[in-house]
Amino acid sequence: xxxxxxxxxxxxxxxxxxxxxxxxxxxxxxxxxxxxxxxxxxxxxxxxxxxxxxxxxxxxxxxxxxxxxxxxxxxxxxxxxxxxxxxxxxxxxxxxxxxxxxxxxxxxxxxxxx
Amino acid sequence: xxxxxxxxxxxxxxxxxxxxxxxxxxxxxxxxxxxxxxxxxxxxxxxxxxxxxxxxxxxxxxxxxxxxxxxxxxxxxxxxxxxxxxxxxxxxxxxxxxxxxxxxxxxxxxxxx
Numbered sequence: 001x002x003x004x005x006x007x008x009x010x011x012x013x014x015x016x017x018x019x020x021x022x023x024x025x026x027x028x029x030x031x032x033x034x035x036x037x038x039x040x041x042x043x044x045x046x047x048x049x050x051x052x053x054x055x056x057x058x059x060x061x062x063x064x065x066x067x068x069x070x071x072x073x074x075x076x077x078x079x080x081x082x083x084x085x086x087x088x089x090x091x092x093x094x095x096x097x098x099x100x101x102x103x104x105x106x107x108x109x110x111x112x113x114x
Numbered sequence: 115x116x117x118x119x120x121x122x123x124x125x126x127x128x129x130x131x132x133x134x135x136x137x138x139x140x141x142x143x144x145x146x147x148x149x150x151x152x153x154x155x156x157x158x159x160x161x162x163x164x165x166x167x168x169x170x171x172x173x174x175x176x177x178x179x180x181x182x183x184x185x186x187x188x189x190x191x192x193x194x195x196x197x198x199x200x201x202x203x204x205x206x207x208x209x210x211x212x213x214x215x216x217x218x219x220x221x222x223x224x225x226x227x
Contacts (some may be wrong), residue, residue: 004157040123040219041220042118043217093158093179101148103215106157112151
């Protein structure tokens with residue numbers, strides 16, 4: 001089966017610009033996650049979707065970050081405006097169910113904010 | 115709150131030597147525990163997981179981990195390191211009610227020829 005797809009793989013922007021990331025989860029996976037991984041750290045959950053509804057966005061900086069999952073399949077994560085500290089790898093993951101615990105990760109998007 | 119610590123941000127071993135990566139956790143409920151591996155410029159891949167039952171868990175690529183409740187540990191081992199094992203390894207557990215994973219800071223494994 002095809003894995004989790006993410007694009008772009010790399011992005012360089014200047015601070016105060018906006019950027020969007022796209023994720024296509026594994027077919028049939030109801031749960032989708034976005035993580036932020038800062039260099040040298042473990043991934044930190046930003047937002048979790050169950051189908052097209054938000055389950056948890058408690059760690060999402062809502063003043064600048066937004067995410068949506070239309071039709072319960074693809075998802076986009078947007079940052080507007082970007083700050084230097086947003087430089088990180090943004091990982092998308094999916095799982096069959098919330099209760100399955102086993103997540104499948106995409107390759108990530110490496111964002112550099114200058 | 116659940117938490118994960120990994121002792122040693124960088125571990126170096128010689129090819130063929132034993133690999134031991136340490137993970138300790140804090141959890142208010144019986145934990146599920148996971149090890150993920152991340153190769154350069156790639157996403158995370160599940161190595162193995164402990165849910166219930168046998169405390170010695172075998173995973174892919176010859177890795178295994180043992181859940182020790184008394185020590186709140188879930189250390190990852192491999193009897194003989196291979197060059198291809200060089201990567202970043204993360205220990206993780208669900209972060210409480212719901213499915214939010216808490217990841218440890220990671221341990222970078224280097225394998226020397």
